[in-house]
Amino acid sequence: MTAKPRRTFRVLVAKPGLDGHDRGAKVVAAALRDAGFEVVYTGLHQTPEMIVNAALQEDVDAVCVSILSGAHMTLFPEILDLMKRKGMNDVLLCGGGIVPPEDAEQLNRLGVGRLFGPGTDTRDIVEYLTETLPVLRPAG
């Protein structure tokens, strides 16, 4: 197993849009919980507003968004934009799903963190968050 994070980080696992594919989101939520994160799962069919409001209310360190519906080029920028407008500059937005590499590169350039595709080992997600969050959000 990967080393435990230095403090307990809070993570929102979110399913935006109309997409009902929640197998991956649930597996990731369980894996992050087992790795010592505090996990809040939004459930399905959330709008970007609902997700960003939940992230604010729950005071999370990261928003992990799962999209398998092909709507990623619309939904990620909307969520990112709302997060910026609410001043959540130190909160990580990352995610996973079926996102073609060139789309992922474009989203990375906008400021979205890593996007994990099918076949990802959940330990890679844990490692990524464990390395990224202490830098982004030192001393909770």
Place this chain on the structure above:
Amino acid sequence: MNEGRSRFPGTIVPADKPVWGPEDLKDFDTVRDLGDPGRYPFTRGPYETMYGGRLWTMRQFSGFGSARDTNQRFKYLLEHGQTGLSVAFDMPTLMGYDSDHPRANGEVGREGVAICSLRNMETLFDGIPMGDVSTSMTINCTAAIMLAFYVACAEKQGVAAGRLRGTIQNDMLKEYIAQKEWVFPPEPSMRIIVDMIEFCADHLPKWHPVSISGYHIREAGSTSVQELAYTLMDGFTYVEYCLKRGIPVDKFAPRLSFFFNSHMNFFEEIAKFRAARRIWAKRMKNRYGAQSPESWRLRFHTQTAGCSLTAQQPENNIVRTAVEALAAVLGGTQSLHTNSMDEALALPTEQAVKIALRTQQILAHECDLTEVIDPLAGSYFIEALTNKMEEECERIFAAIEQMGGMVPAIERGYPQREIAKSALEFQRAVEEKRYVNVGVNEHVEGERPFPILKIDPAMEREQAAELKRIRERRDNAAVNRVLEEMRRAAREGRNLMPPIIEAVKVETTLGEIIEVLKKEFGEWREPPIYW
């Protein structure tokens, strides 16, 4: 890790039992447990002649972009020897939003075709004779409206409803369990489904009004046993609701059909298909008192497992799909969809779809698979596995019945939670290499570019513009009148199909119909649970 020890997660095949023999089939009775093909309990197949009489239907699920794009893909598939159509709809259509609704933003045409008006349906079937093709439509909470579009569109082609052949998925129970596309809570959804079964029994005798689906349950992460048990339990639930409505069992049961997944656990899948037929036949005869053999006969469509496809080394998926398709054929499927190799990356390209279709054609024509019916019957292993599948299902049926049936079980999140547990176990088995997934946790190579299908974002704007034109040119007073009539039918418990058909004929849109019904029936919210 020794690759030879790789075991399929959640399998009921015991570890360390390489040899099966007569001791594993002590109480086996070939008359009681097997029978002949086409005879009760149908373990060996629903028909006497099986593929010797008629090959399975090669039915590739497809839909993307605009109705025009999908119409062209349909024609391409028919030209290449496909024998039935199968429509994939986009998320807004599946969830009851018109393409110009704010919640449809970014989702129009992405995962399927956008159909929210009669005009869209006419474009989809332009140049395709609806009296001749059989069409399967994968749609659930908005199924009544899609069937109404189909009936109204056929009427414009001069084809009477009674001639239409096909299937509409219309299985809401598995939506709450697994696929998660819904509008209304379970009880009103059940009422609409029974309305459709009743309407089809009276007016569309060649139509299958429900396709009771395990496919999505499996895709959500269930085991084979869970897939089979939940699916059959869903089927029994529809039967019970129809009986409560007062429809005689032999009037509706012959038109119920099934849809299963075929995953990589080859022998277990074959046993699953065989057990499915036997369990269904027994309960329909013994518990629900069906007299007609047509009501006992379980027929099913199979799709190879989308969740078995890997984004890594996509060409390997051709082999996975071929193995899964072979299990479906040996299990006696009536129709088959073979996945394309690129589907873990995007919707499939024409080239990838063609290879998937060719895979079925190779199985059908080059391998001598169709001469002998149920060739694995009598195998100690297959028969014991078929028996075990049945026993495990009975155990799950009993658990669900204790909760008061499938609807209360869903309301308390039981199947959802069990599936989430199995999905997590699958993932752990891959990560711990207890299950070798080639290209993912063994024999890994670096990523390389692979050509994928792109959806033109302009089609979302075109759809919105067309809806605007429809709303301007139609008779809006007539629309309000039919919607009011539908609202009354909803309140008074009358069958909803006739007013919905009237509504689509005056060009009421999908979203407008759903909005009215939402006010009557309310909306379903699932408690966010993970395991």
